[in-house]
Amino acid sequence: MTKTQNATQNISVPNHNLEVLRKHFSHCFDKNGDFDFEKFKKELATHEINFSKEGYGMDWLGKSYARLLASDPARTLLKEDKEWNKKPENKNSDNLLIKGDNLEVLKHLSNAYHEQVKMIYIDPPYNTGSDGFVYQDDRKFTVEEFQKLAGVDEEKAKKILSFINSKSNSHSAWLTFMYPRIYIAKQLLRDDGVIFVSIDDNEVAQLRILMDEIFGEESFVGNIAWESKTKSQNTKDSFNKLQPKVEYILLYTKKDQRRFNLIQKGEKQYPLNDDRGEYRDYPLEVMNADGMRGxxxxxxxIEGISPPQGKQWKLGQDTISIYKSRGDLFVRDGKIVLKMRPDDEKSELTEPFWWLLNKEIGTAESAKKELSTVLENNKHGFETVKPTNLIKRLVFHSATTNDLILDFFAGSGTTGDAVMQLNAEDAANGKGGKRKYILVQLPETIDPIKNKTAYDYVKNELGIAEPTIFEITKERLVKAGKKIADTSGFKIFETQPIWEDYEFEAEEFNSQATLFDESKLSAEGVKTLLTTWKTFDNIPLTQDLQEIDFGGYSGYYGNEKLYLMDVGFNTGNLKKLLEEIDNNPVFNPTIIIVFGYHFESKSLREISENISLYANKKSIDIDFITRY
Ligand SMILES: C[S@@+](CC[C@H](N)C(=O)[O-])C[C@H]1O[C@@H](n2cnc3c(N)ncnc32)[C@H](O)[C@@H]1O
Known part of the structure; x- marks a missing residue:
């Protein structure tokens, strides 16, 4: 198969729901590929599915815009920090720190990391009025474009676009910001994955309904209250109101919440096993009879045994009879013993998790000090840091050994620190903790006047000409790793805008007439395209492509895909490539992707024809894609 793709400008989140519909309800699509909703509804009715009549939902000005943002293609490419990534400590790392707007980054990750993430923690702007949140967006849709894309009338389109451009910090603006990010993040979660979102009183109500809408009300597991302040502060706004002392962490599962077990194996051991699964012996204890308890x-x-004088059984007759009826009650040395299984103790073990006391966890204040300790100075200027113990606790309960953890509002990088610390604790206990993280942080400018100390710190001590918060994230990860002798390192990537003159329709492109101006596309630019494309093609960012030589021309290979990116490919190189397929047992490309701008159309035809005609010894069917 031969095809042409304009991938560079079409990196968007794949619609897996549509794939599911097409697969299972192909008969509900007409011959133009349009979906017949009435037919689908009738089909569902025959399966006795009840339609909700409640008509309850969430709406805000900007919702259609927010939906569009979730499906609109990325406007950026992904570039690697080559110098950083080839350092010995980072070169084999599975951790990622990505610089850029997280909406763009999530779009780039949506193929290679689809259903790969076990746990997401995010701590977005709370929209407190003083935290600097304003809705900003450089997508410049015209009224006509927006009308067409969002399916709204002219008047509504004008109203929404004017709202989007008004730099608002209303609830609507905040929701418009959050919706597409959480929507895409959900696609990255594994079926047994979970998401934790930090928030305070300002947006907790909005967030809860937003999460219900995206994840489904059934997926709500709970709301964790964290006492973030030891002392209440009287502010102008809170005068005459209750003093805010807690923040919240909403917890949702991707799918069925029964799949999610807050009990970490090892907290309680179930060392025994029978045909019904794991259990531990539980001698049926007695306690003082106190009248009050019935x-x-x-x-x-029970089995002819009574509790001693003045004592009573710890469990009631009904509960005990459940153990008896399932064969989990026996007598040993004159004492009653039950077989206690993990499910029997679930509620008891999950309960305390919903209230995280500051003594154990830390507060917003102690977290700032903790960050100063890690950075070995107090110049970071961060006001919204979370205590590492808080995040450690969340990770501990939701992600084990090799799981991948994502935080796309990284801030000072607490989540990365927490992951490293948990891995180190596992290693100290003889367990192989190798959790991995992906952190995303905007290169948000540090204000040289309002935040002078932090600005000077990043500029003078870290040597960065244009100080941003990203540099603090990076420094924290390095220092936190050193502190606990963590050697996992991390790789850095960043988004960059697509080159301005990269605008054309691939189908109309005539490579002979207008070969892309190479002086604009450096060798580094070609590498950036390659990084972006491989991620689009499901190859993880941390996986390096293998460079293969075809008689003086280098190709890049990974996951059965071969990329030919550079100029100068000739017939001799093609011959070598075909020989390599025949003779190299670990080189089995099923797709060859060439960068159209760097190939004459004659040469494209030659490669395509040879690949389809040449019967390689391994009988691999190879697709050929010309990509722009
Ligand atoms: C509340 S802070 C997170 C603090 C973090 N939990 C910690 O312990 O340090 C939110 C962070 O998200 C970043 N941010 C805001 N908008 C973003 C965006 N669109 N993409 C990526 N990061 C963003 C901000 O720069 C800020 O550092």
């Missing part, structure tokens, strides 16, 4: 009902005979 003494009569807790004192009875």
């Amino acid at each position: 003494r009569e009902s807790m004192i009875f005979e």
